[in-house]
Amino acid sequence: MTKNNVIDKTIKEKYQFGFVTNIDQDTIPPGLSEDVIRIISSKKNEPDWLLNWRLKAYRQWIKMEEPNWAKINYPKIDYDSISYYSAPKKKKKLKSLDEVDPEILRTYEKLGIPIEEQKMLAGVAVDAVFDSVSIGTTFKEELAKAGVIFCPFSEAVIKYPDLIKKYLGTVVPYSDNFFATLNSAVFSDGSFVYIPKGVRCPMELSTYFRINAMNTGQFERTLIVADEGSYVSYLEGCTAPMRDENQLHAAVVELVAMKDAEIKYSTVQNWYPGDEKGKGGIYNFVTKRGKCKGNRSKISWTQIETGSAVTWKYPSVILKGDNSVGEFHSVAVSNNMQQADTGTKMIHLGKNTKSTIISKGISAGKGQQTYRGEVRIMNNAAKSHNYSQCDSLLIGGKSGAHTFPYIDVRNNSSKTEHEATTSKIGEDQLFYCKQRGIKEEDAVSIIVSGFCKDVFKELPMEFAVEAQKLMEVTLEGSIG
Amino acid sequence: MMLSIKNLHVSVKKNKILKGLNLDIDEGELHVIMGRNGSGKSTLANVIAGQENYSIDKGRISYFNQNLLDMEVEERAAKGVFMSFQYPVEIPGINNAYFLRSALNSQNKFNNKNEINAPDFMKEYKKNMNHLDLDASFLSRSLNDGFSGGEKKRNEMLQMLMLKPRLCILDETDSGLDVDALSIISKSIQAMRNDKRSFVIITHYHRILEHLDADYVHILSDGEIVKTGDKNLAIDIEQKGFKTVLSS
16 A cells, blocks of 8 residues: 555654755745746736736735634745745646656655556556646546546646636635735646546545745645535645745635535645754645535535644535535644644534534643634534534643634524543553553554544544554653 | 562652562462552552552562563553553543454554554454443443443453563552442452462452452551452451451
């Protein structure tokens, strides 16, 4: 299993993916202006409407303030020191893998995911994003047979302009929030998925992201549209190289589920969290939102967040269609100096809509973990229901967990339930396991996986194995 | 000699609890330790098992002629030291059988033995569940999670039956059990007795002894074993109380 190779390689004490690939990068000098946006847009041969959309976002962004309500602390980001575009230089249009820069292929090999192998990987199509430009896309033919579109965002802009124009910004508007607006102005690339009416996507779709250019912010944009009665499961997982300077990541993911459609979006995120003192980790400010547009549609987010120095992320669902369903299953880990402020929003608009929130936060070392969730059931969303469960697990005496649930119900036929627990991996639990002959590190992993079980079972099988191992690696040595 | 405790002094946060305790246990013996609250009974059990909150100020414990105090907790377990907890901990999300199988395999690994395969394990697990009158829900429940007091104690016995330890220390396993449960537990202890396996049973009550043949009954008082006798000593205590027995 290719993905397991990645993990096997990860099971070493230090973060293993801290290498830098020397590739001639086509990089715009640091700083942001309308000119820079015009350069980005023209490098991608974008149509005028998209350039104008970016410019509108930029003009909005310069009027906005960086949010400071989250329970995270980080040095002020100097947006003028960031380079907003970087792409591996292309000598000509690539027809096959043989034409891909061998240095890039070697990077994949170091990661344990050579594309050759990925191609053979049964049932998983991989759209590999290397920095900002997608290099190789596989399994296209099989997907094309089913009528499924799965391609780099920039390619979709050229090939399927009508779809992009119809859906881009319909879930996360360009003016949504500071980071999403920045993304709208400068987004580099990402993935586009379209599942036609009545089609069950024949394989799990997966993307590897990798941040690899010095001082280059990463601004991915993903758009997934599931048309009436269709189904898709999308997997996202990432690694990034070790760095001394903090790297900003501000991605946007938009999901649209039409009538009777279902989208399952799973993430395993293990970006470089910084060293034990918190130096050098990724700043992850992500806007992820799905819209259950049609009746009986369903969107579920499952996330395993183990990486990044700072995580600011609230995958949300707007339940517009009647009888639609939104789910959020999350395991977030903060070890050493990591800070995570994460949660979800469930906005009930349609009648008889249901949402479920299962959030598991684990704090170790000096890690700080905040759950922030909002459940809003509007006047017309009669007979709607939300169930929220937020559990925190503390490891060691210096970590922290905080829970901020906001609940707003505006009709009297709806119901919400909220449960929250905070527990500590107790010395008594460890002693009990050890007294039965189980080693301490295995005991920690047993206790943690018990804690995470409700979320892990939502992951596709291969991801569940990976997530389990990732937890072990992340929490290695966190006791004692 | 299986276990030999010599002049053991133990304290917690400068509070002296054991003050020169001596105890020898040979293979196949069943020892009962009685004593008032705070006399040091649970401390003794925990120190043998390796709980780290205690400081060993003086003395030694040898186990099959090896220094027990030098061994890690899990090493002691793998070498056959088992403690039935007075308050078994709960671990949500971890299947009861899965936990026990992990423990068993981890001990097997330490002893260079093969892992037990799942079908064999389950067969024995179900057999022992029957002995202990545990219902089928024990197959799917999480470790002690939401168990009643009696269920927790029986689960400790289930683990003991499966792990087959050499030295079984039962820390107030009989506390809080109804008559039927007590009888079931006593029977499983009796069934496990053989000339290689020894028991240390810590209790407040003599009623567990009605079902068991104790070789020795010790009275622990103020950190020392002050009186040793047979089953009749336990009956004496039950009838007259510790104070009278100790002053006679």
